[in-house]
Amino acid sequence: MLPIEIENLRFTYPSRETPTLRGISATVASGDFVLLTGPTGCGKSTLLRTMNGLIPHSSAGTLSGSVLLSGKNVAAQPLAVTCRQVGLLFQNPDEQLFCARVEDEIAFGLENFGFPPEQVAPCIDAALAQVGLQGFRERRISELSGGEKQRVALACFCAMQPKVLLLDEPTSHLDFRGTKDILSIVKRLNTDLGVTTILATHRTAEVAPLCTRVWLMAEGELCLDKPKDEAFSDSGPYHRLGVQVPEIPVGESARYRNVAAISRSRCRSSAGEVSRYRRADASSRSRLLSVCNVSFRYPNTDAPALKPISYEVCRGEVVAVMGANGSGKTTLIHLMAGLLRLTDGELRIGDRNVTRKKRPKPHQLAGKVGIVFQNPDLLLQAETVADEVAFGPKNLKVAPKLLQNRVADTLSRFDLGGLASEAPYSLSRGQRQRVAVAANFSLYPELFLLDEPTTGQDAQHLHQLMRELCVEIKRENRSLIFATHDAQLTLTYADRVLLLREGELIFDGPPDTEFLRQISLM
Amino acid sequence: MQQIHLTPRAKILMMLMSGCLVILLDSPSALLVCFLASLTFGAVLKPTLRQIRLLLVFLFFTTWGLIYSQAIFYNASPRTVLLTLVPPEFPFIGEMTGGIRVYREGLFHGIVQSLRFNTTLTIGCFIIWTTQPRDLLRALVRLRVPGTLAFMVTTALHFIPVIANEAATVLRSQRLRGFRYLRVNLFATVRGGLNSFRPILAGNIRHATQLGESVESRGFSPDAEGAAHFQTVLTGMRLLDIGLLSALAACIIVILCLKVLYFCYANGLYYASWLRHVYTLTREML
Structure with a gap:
């Protein structure tokens, strides 16, 4: 009997007219490792939720068709029964962990399933060993890195010994090391314990070497279902949907060792594209940002989040800030935006000096610095997209006629013209991110800061956004600084890279061989 | 100091019971005792320095807000003016409000209210800070x-x-x-x-x-059915929990009886001379 059989599955959310899943039929054999990919909003997460019973048990909507788990209809059996066999790991570890300590988190599921106390302790130890976190039992979850938190979340399911493991973008918040750890654990569970695995992701290059089968989804339909060997023989469907195609068939663990090779290949393959955004001559440009011995320490912490660092950014320059989770990327971005008070050093943005004692108020930096946070939803507060884009210029008292032109111009630049009267929250994640960028861009800031633009984005939307931004930044002689884990994004768009490790600037230079060497060591 | 471990259910019940207790009491001295007891209870749970600082901020703002607002807006009679902030003849605000004053009885009432509020606030904060979310969830489900x-x-x-x-x-x-x-x-x-x-x-x-x-x-x-079916590993109440809760329940029952007796006496429903000391104690201390 096949562990999962999906038959003509359709699902429509209550507030939507069009179905999110449109007649999906597929089967998954025992021990299969399925890579599920597709553009943002195509229904990947919804499909995973129907497989572990969250839909229809915990979500309203209209469901037809069936998902059979070992021959039993998931919709017809209690959710708690399905969850015993099917684990679902979510994207953001911070949003799925519930307890303060690691052992309590893992015990939570076991206790819900009525495991007697004498069985709970050994299960916790075994699960921690499976995810390589021996000795973490007593640790507080708030003290763990992003990658470690995600491993704890995975351990929760390991302890319950599910037959099927579903993973919804499990690495989108993680750095190279965290991603590598999670994927190797998942692969080990799949090969050693025979856990049937379905992993939804945009980062196909990292998962493709591990999978046995590929599902490609588009607009709620499964448009490709093939074994791995055949799945990538024709890259046409992937390109049409803007989904990343694995370029080099790499070995499981070789991917990270070979990052330099991949990146060089990427450089060569997109040389034309890169040259459009790069401007080699930095000496002729004037300085926009100057960071001089800046350090930062969060209150009530011993170690500094940023050790003294110095660098300058010129007008027209696109700079990538890279580093592992917790290396200080976001802290640096927030310092440059004047959102945090420096512990020491001096920062100069245009003609404004920022020191520990002298910090301009955020509204005084409006029009000079624009920032889009990792979670763009925190920027969206207006009722329509047009109002959102107009919010900043209105605050700066731009004349009504100029304002109208500026809003129209910004909307068209970011391909949002057709969505001007839509509510920002009704849009897809990719569209919301574009709105957040446009809402800052309409202020025409001299320094544009972008924190982790890749999170939850498919390749098409991401490159569309970055292309648009880079072209405008170069044309208007402003500067863009973006924090990312994605080496390919850096190689394609950045003139320069700042590489951080544990709050220290270990590399500042062009994305060349030395950068590739440094990043392959991380 | 040895840390005392109470089960989450006992902590929640303790908070509910202390809420009932402070509602029953009217005397500032008795309420002060309750408040000090709640601080002692918190101390044995060993809060961190950050938690203590946060609690002090909460206590300061609730005390200040309640006393200040009650002192100014106290509406019952009799009331004694301690200070006039805005005289009645002051243009607009004074004319509109009839003057803004600080009343002694209002101040007193504010102290009583803030002691009541702060007692439950203190216990509530310590319960939240010392209880795992999953234990709190289970305890609430178990408490129906x-x-x-x-x-x-x-x-x-x-x-x-x-x-x-x-x-x-x-x-x-x-x-x-x-x-x-x-x-x-x-x-x-x-x-x-x-x-x-x-x-x-x-x-x-x-x-x-x-x-x-x-x-x-x-x-x-x-849902209750699911919870009952799957949550089999709940820690039972221990002797310490039962002892503390019983003591608190006994206090509430005794104070309630005393208050009922005093109410009957004060409203001419029942009087017994041998209960004179009880009436005095209730009036003066409770």
Whole structure:
């Protein structure tokens, strides 16, 4: 009997007219490792939720068709029964962990399933060993890195010994090391314990070497279902949907060792594209940002989040800030935006000096610095997209006629013209991110800061956004600084890279061989 | 100091019972004893320095707010004026309000109210700070609180720091886009403030949904039937829990009886001369 059989599955959310899943039929054999990919909003997460019973048990909507788990209809059996066999790991570890300590988190599921106390302790130890976190039992979850938190979340399911493991973008918040750890654990569970695995992701290059089968989804339909060997023989469907195609068939663990090779290949393959955004001559440009011995320490912490660092950014320059989770990327971005008070050093943005004692108020930096946070939803507060884009210029008292032109111009630049009267929250994640960028861009800031633009984005939307931004930044002689884990994004768009490790600037230079060497060591 | 471990159910029941107790009491001295007892209870749970600082901030603002507001807006009679802030003849505000004064009885009433509030606030804070969210959730379900409500309460508490962080980010992002919260145009300020709630609310809904799905995926069921079926590993109440709760219950029952007797005496319903000391004790101390 096949562990999962999906038959003509359709699902429509209550507030939507069009179905999110449109007649999906597929089967998954025992021990299969399925890579599920597709553009943002195509229904990947919804499909995973129907497989572990969250839909229809915990979500309203209209469901037809069936998902059979070992021959039993998931919709017809209690959710708690399905969850015993099917684990679902979510994207953001911070949003799925519930307890303060690691052992309590893992015990939570076991206790819900009525495991007697004498069985709970050994299960916790075994699960921690499976995810390589021996000795973490007593640790507080708030003290763990992003990658470690995600491993704890995975351990929760390991302890319950599910037959099927579903993973919804499990690495989108993680750095190279965290991603590598999670994927190797998942692969080990799949090969050693025979856990049937379905992993939804945009980062196909990292998962493709591990999978046995590929599902490609588009607009709620499964448009490709093939074994791995055949799945990538024709890259046409992937390109049409803007989904990343694995370029080099790499070995499981070789991917990270070979990052330099991949990146060089990427450089060569997109040389034309890169040259459009790069401007080699930095000496002729004037300085926009100057960071001089800046350090930062969060209150009530011993170690500094940023050790003294110095660098300058010129007008027209696109700079990538890279580093592992917790290396200080976001802290640096927030310092440059004047959102945090420096512990020491001096920062100069245009003609404004920022020191520990002298910090301009955020509204005084409006029009000079624009920032889009990792979670763009925190920027969206207006009722329509047009109002959102107009919010900043209105605050700066731009004349009504100029304002109208500026809003129209910004909307068209970011391909949002057709969505001007839509509510920002009704849009897809990719569209919301574009709105957040446009809402800052309409202020025409001299320094544009972008924190982790890749999170939850498919390749098409991401490159569309970055292309648009880079072209405008170069044309208007402003500067863009973006924090990312994605080496390919850096190689394609950045003139320069700042590489951080544990709050220290270990590399500042062009994305060349030395950068590739440094990043392959991380 | 040895840390005392109470089960989450005992802590919740203790908070509810202390809430009843402070409602029964009217005397500032008795309420002060209750408040000091709540601080002692908190001390044995060994709070961190940060938690103590936070509690002091809470206590300061509730005490100040309650005493100040009651002292000014006290409406019952008799009332004695201690201080006149705005005389009745003062243009507009004075004429409109008939004068703003600080009343002694209002001050006294504010002290009583703040002691009541602070006692439950202190116990509540210590319970939240020393109880795991999953234990709190289980305890509430076990106390027959509807599963959905129990989950809502626990999630709300779990997300307080997250909400605070997100709210700060939203406010910062608005200010970086040129918005000023303090300006002459009050309408724009209020509208901007209200707009700030939209992303915060949306974020909360998203977090809560995700967390809900996560715990359901790990077998937690908010409905009573599911909870009863799957949650078999609840720690039973220990002797210490039972002892403390019994003592508290006994206190409440005794004070309630004394109050009933005094009520009957004060309203001419029942009087016994041998209970004179009880009436005096109730009037003076309770």
